[in-house]
Structure formats: structure tokens, C-alpha cells
Amino acid sequence: MSHSITDATLRQKTIAGTLVILYASITMVPLLWIFMTGFKTPPDSISYPPKIVYQPSLEGYVNLFTTRTRVSPEKLAELPPPKNFAEEIVRNREMVIAGPSKFGERFLNSIIIGFGSTFLSIFLGTLAAYAFSRFSIPLADDLLFFILSTRMMPPIAVAIPIFLMYRQLGLSDTHLGMILLYTAVNISLAVWLLKGFIDEIPREYEEAALIDGYTRFQAFYKVVLPQAATGIASTAIFCLIFAWNEYAFAVLLTSGTAQTAPPFIPTIIGVGGLDWPAVAAGATLFLLPVMIFTVMLRKHLLRGITFGAVRK
């Protein structure tokens, strides 16, 4: 805890507060705009001047999750009454729902690949970081540098070789392929970040556990891991954000079964004109998992590392 020597005056507080709120508003406006657009009708979304007050509609979300076909008004009149709100919205545009769109599937792909690779990166990264931190490994510094160097190349530079390699191995457009790829990219970050965190945990904790009759692995699992929770949480967030947002590899290596949301969302734009509410709805939903994950782990991020029991 640090305290300034004098308390801020009310005026200073007001100025600081205003600046923070102003900055927050500026950064939040685009997000808010996307969120709002998701609930507009297509005409509202492109009206000029832009509408701030409007009748909210779920049309964007319906369009996002469905494919539709246009029908003539006569045919429309012959159909039985709409079974749910989605059909009603679609029929107002003289269309019927032809089936589900690919968005749900792509979103699920993103979740599987994002969280799968995050888990794998953290799992392997923690073990490697612990080893680097605690044991004397021959050429440890060179190995660490080598691990970091895998991160230095831009994805685009290695995309073609990986594409060719994946085709040979039958890994292109598979979940496993994408999980392995994102893990390979993230693991350097994970090892480096986690090594820093684990270095900060005094060895005495594990040694106390060894003395208390536990094995090295039990000591790692029961004593080091709880201490490293903060580091693991923040590293996991970084890994997930990368895997979740990754575009270049995804575009090149996935097209169908394993396609993630980032390369999919732009394709919505092409379907049936500029359907901005559907794009905005997709973007909104796409933002949610990382936000929820971060909020869930926030407690660990803010808690700080409790070194309270060891006097430094």
C-alpha cells in the first residue's frame, strides 16, 4: 500500500475523476455503438443522421443465427402463422427461415480451440516454468531464449510452411491442429510469464512441504500452484485473448469444420447486402466469452500475491 503524503484536495479529485470518466467514455463509445447496432433493424442501422433512440429489434441476432430465403407475398400469405418471434421478424421482410446459419458452429469452434489451447499452454507452461525456475537445467538460459524466439516471427511469415506441413499431416481445418498451433504460439509467453511468477514464490514453501512428508510433485501441486494462481490467471487471460482473436492463421488453415469466429464474422457482410445489425450482433457475442473469463478471474488478478507469511 502506498499513501501520498497529503490527501488530494476535492478539486484535484474532481479533475482526476473527470479525466478518467472522459477517457473511459471515449474508449467505450465504439463498443457501445456495436452493442446498440446489434439491436437495430437494418434500415435503422444505416439511417442518416445515425439514430441514438430507436425501437430495439432482435432482427440482427435472428439474421446472425439463420439463413433465409425470399418468398413472394402470395406464397407468404399461404403459410401457417409464424411459430415464434424469429419467424415473425423474418416474414416481415418477406422471407422465411431456411435453416440455421454457421455462426453457432463457428462460435463453438472458437470456444473449443480458444479454451483448449489456453488450457494446454497453461498446463505445459506451468510445468516448464517450474522446472526452469527450480532445477538447474543445462543451457537453461539458451533454452529460454530459444523458446521466446518462437514468438518473434510474425504469423504470416510462417503461415505458408505451416499450411503445407498441416496438409501433409492431415491437421488442416481440424480442431486438434488449431489447438496445437495456438498452444505452440502461446507457450513461449506462458513459460516466460509463469517463470517470473514462480521465481517470486520462495522455495522455502515447497521445501517445508518436502520436509512435511510430501513428494516434489505434491509440493508443486499443493503449495506452488495455489501461490501461482495470480500468475496463472493473468497468463491464461493473455493466452485466451490471443487464441480468441487470432485471424491470420485461422483464415489460412481453416475453412469449414474447424473455422473459428474471426474469419467467419466478415463473411456475414457478404450475405444479402450489408447486414450491419447481424455483424454487430456477431461482434457483441464474440466479445462476451473473453469478457466473462476476465471478470471471473479478476479476483485472482487483483488479489496480488500473498507473501505475508514469509518475511522478506
Place this chain on the structure above:
Amino acid sequence: MAEIVIENLCKRFGAFTAVKESSFTIEDGEFFMLLGPSGCGKTTTLRMIAGLEIPSGGKIYLDGEEISRRPPSQRDIAFVFQMFALYPHLNVRKNIGYPLASQGMKRRERTAKILEVAKILGIEDILDHPVSGLSGGDRQRVALGRAIVRNPKAFMMDEPLGALDAEFRERMALELRALHDRMGATTVYVTHDQLEAMQMGDKIVVMNNAVVEQFGTPKEIYEKPESLFVADFIGSPSMNFLDVDGAIAEGQSQVSVKGIPIAVPQQHESAAGDVILGIRPEHIRFSDRANPSARVCAIEYLGTTQVITLQSDAGSIKARVDSSQSVEIGERVGLEFESCRISLFSSATGKVLRSALHGRTQDG
């Protein structure tokens, strides 16, 4: 309970030698002190006994069994860390119970055992507190609790009072010693504080620069230092050292310092090179006719005694005399050395020369 024998123990970290050829024996039930300046290898020695460090050479016996390569969990030795190393994510009760949980002890038994230990240490009322908010003394007690709860064969304590305030140290030192006397378990205690070692220990090993300088009771170490280092390190103020003129022959019982003759215990060993005479401040008396004569430079009043700094013909000397003796700065006095207490050291080897005071063998 346990007897620990250390034989030619070595530890190297790469090219650096942290512990060199150390040998000593810790008898069953002893409160054993490992004393030496910072960085001399005390912690490393203790960690090797506990199994946290694998020796580069030598052997460790616990009750006759060679244990130097066993993992710590198979040695049944408890360790109290310098910084306590309480598990920060567990409360006091769980910290104390942790060694029992690893043994698979039943919850009921565990609860009873923890309570019993907490009572001994007087910490029953903080059992459910998190360890992060505890005072230094309570942390110390929890760390001790974790060590004694499993009834180990021996305790290793690495400067356990080092992290406490001065006033608290003394109380905790008494508590520790009382706890030891009550349980009678072999305890190895590391400290760099010679006073603490003298006060608390049954036996002391003095280490310096990775080697064992001397091993014995506090009295032996104080009265018969085996080396210049031990003589200088133990005692406050430390021993006076004066350069002896010329060499020493066997059977000699008088030396001269800057031409002044001084009686010494009969020597059993000759020495060719430079020799240093050592005498403790309390073995010097003032006597008008005695030689060397000296001038009083400073007086340090310590209650029952006073330490007088003197400039003598033989060099700078400190004497500890009774406070009732009146001494003035600038006064000239004669110094009388208690000759049977004098040690002679070879300057080349730093070792004591055998004499009537220092018998032939070290622990004889």
C-alpha cells in the same frame, strides 16, 4: 530420539565450496549450536542434514543409519526455516496439521494432536486465524508447532530468532530452550550470534569459510579456543591479541612481547614462524608494579563490569574489570595477565599451539 553423526561432509555449488570436510557428532537429546559468520555454510550444512541438499561428499548417520541420499520425507527430521515459510494459503490449524495430513492421519486424531501442540505453545486461540496477519512471535510458534506436531527424530532450526525484534528474541530463546528441555529431542540450531549460542547450546560447532573450526561445549570453546578465528569470534569484547617476539620452543613457559616477559602455560609444541598471544579481557588485572604498563584511553561502563581500553607498551588492550574498581581516563596502570589462561597461536596456520591449557587432542 536420535544421534546424528556427520562425517567429512562436503558441498560444492559448481566451483564454489560451501562446506568443506566437516565432521562432528550431535548426541541424542542435545541442543546443538551451529555457529559462524554469515555465509560460512551453516544453512547448507543444516539443509544437507534435513535432505534439502544432496552432499557432494561425506556421510550423515541418523541413529547409525546412513541417510545422506534419502529424500527429506524419509528422514523424519523437522525443519524450522529462517523466514518460517508458513503456507500462506492455509490457516494456523492447517499449517500445523500439514505434516500429519501427509501421513494420512485421521481427522479426529489430527484435531486432537494439533490442539495438544497448540496448548504447549500457547496458541490455541489463534488456530483459525490466517497466518498472514500474525505477529512475528506467533508465526514463530506456528512454525515450531508444525515442526513438533509429528514427533520427529530431530529438529533443524535455521536462525529461528533472526526475524524477531531484539526484546522478543530473548523471551523466545527461553521458550525454545524450555520446549527442548521438556521434549528432549535432538535439536540443531543455526545462529550467527555467539551470545545466543553460548547461552542456549549444550554443544557448539564453530564454522568459518566452509570449515569446522572447533566443536565442543560452550565452556571449552570459550576457554580453549582452537584457532585465532574462534578466539576472536567468541566473546565480547573479543580476545586481545599481541605479537610474540621470536619463535616458541617445546617446554617453554615464558614468552616476550615487545621485550616484556610474560608467563604462559607450559608449551607442548614448538613454532618457528610468527606467534600470537591471546588473552581474554577478564583475565587481565591492574597491578601497579606489573608489566606491561599502560595508559587508560576509554571506559565502557556495563553495570557489574566495565571494559577499559588501554594503550600499553605491548599494544592496544581491552580489560574487563569489576565496576567497583575506580579507573580514570589518562591514568597509568600496570597489567597483570592471568598466565594459566593465555593461549598462543601460530600466525601461519591460525591454530592454537598445544600447551598445558590446550591438551594434545581437541576433545580430550
